[in-house]
Every structure is written in C-alpha cells, then in structure tokens.
Amino acid sequence: MAFNYSGNPASSERDEVRFLLGDTVAPGYLQDAEIDWLLAQTGGNVTSAVAGAMQQIAAQFAAKAVDQTTGRISTEFSARAAAWEERLRRWLADNGTTVLSFTPMPRAGGISEAAKTAQEQDTDRIPPAIRRGMHDDPRVGDESAWDELRHGW
Numbered sequence: 001m002a003f004n005y006s007g008n009p010a011s012s013e014r015d016e017v018r019f020l021l022g023d024t025v026a027p028g029y030l031q032d033a034e035i036d037w038l039l040a041q042t043g044g045n046v047t048s049a050v051a052g053a054m055q056q057i058a059a060q061f062a063a064k065a066v067d068q069t070t071g072r073i074s075t076e077f078s079a080r081a082a083a084w085e086e087r088l089r090r091w092l093a094d095n096g097t098t099v100l101s102f103t104p105m106p107r108a109g110g111i112s113e114a115a116k117t118a119q120e121q122d123t124d125r126i127p128p129a130i131r132r133g134m135h136d137d138p139r140v141g142d143e144s145a146w147d148e149l150r151h152g153w
Contacts, residue, residue, distance in 0.1 A: 002033065003026045003027055003028045003031060003032060005018050005019075005023075005028075013039050013044060013084065014032060017053060018035065019050050022059055023053070034053075034056070038052045038053055038056075050090060050091065051095070054081055054087055054091060054133065057084050057087055061077045061078075061081035061084060109133045
C-alpha cells in the first residue's frame with residue numbers, strides 16, 4: 001500500500017487530487033493506486049476524481065456504522081461520514097460535476113467533429129448496424145420508380 005505526496009500539487013494529477021482533498025499526510029484516506037484508478041475512470045478529470053474520492057471516503061466512514069468510545073476518546077464515524085457527504089455536495093455544486101457511479105458508459109460518436117470524421121473514415125472500423133436513413137426508400141426522387149408504381153411492375 002503506497003502513499004506518496006510531493007507537497008507540490010502541480011507535480012502530478014494524483015498530488016493535485018490529494019491536495020484538494022486535504023489527504024496529504026500518510027497514511028491518508030486513499031492509497032496511490034486508488035487515486036490513480038479514479039483518475040483513469042474520469043479520463044484524467046481531477047474535479048471528477050476528487051468527487052469520486054470524497055464519495056469513497058464518506059462511504060468508508062459510513063461503513064463503520066457504529067461510533068466508538070475508548071476511555072475519554074470518542075470517534076463519531078457517522079458524523080465524519082455526514083461531514084464528507086456535505087463536503088461532496090458543496091464540491092459538486094461549486095464545480096458542476098456529478099458523482100461517479102463507476103460503471104462503464106457507452107460512448108457514441110466522437111467528442112468533436114474532427115474525431116467523428118476520423119472515426120467515419122477509418123477503413124478498419126466495423127460499420128454500424130444502425131445508421132441514419134437506413135429505412136429511406138431509395139426510389140424517392142426517382143421519377144422512373146413512380147412510373148413503375150403507376151403502371152405496375
């Protein structure tokens with residue numbers, strides 16, 4: 001289990017996520033591999049990765065369910081979970097992002113006109129089974145087709 005933080009959020013996306021979370025002191029809430037996974041799931045979007053990390057940290061505290069008291073020291077896991085959930089709500093509102101569901105999402109088309117054109121021109125691409133106009137009557141606009149219809153085939 002690795003935890004690394006350089007102290008410079010500009011040095012890597014992982015350090016930026018740690019900085020924005022306040023997760024900069026070992027052992028931390030999340031391991032390096034977990035943050036790297038969040039970044040991969042969001043396509044390197046740090047804002048969404050931070051939201052996903054907050055969601056997971058809140059879930060960690062919520063999973064502990066029972067608050068604990070040892071002598072005079074009390075740990076209120078439910079309060080900590082609620083605090084992280086509130087922090088997540090504020091983060092989402094301030095950054096206009098959504099909570100991650102961590103399920104694969106289909107991608108349709110390109111993200112730009114250039115990407116869409118490049119995809120359509122790829123000669124190794126399997127053609128789509130469904131396309132616009134696939135049920136259009138090829139005889140539309142063809143006067144000889146109407147003559148055939150009027151006079152029978």
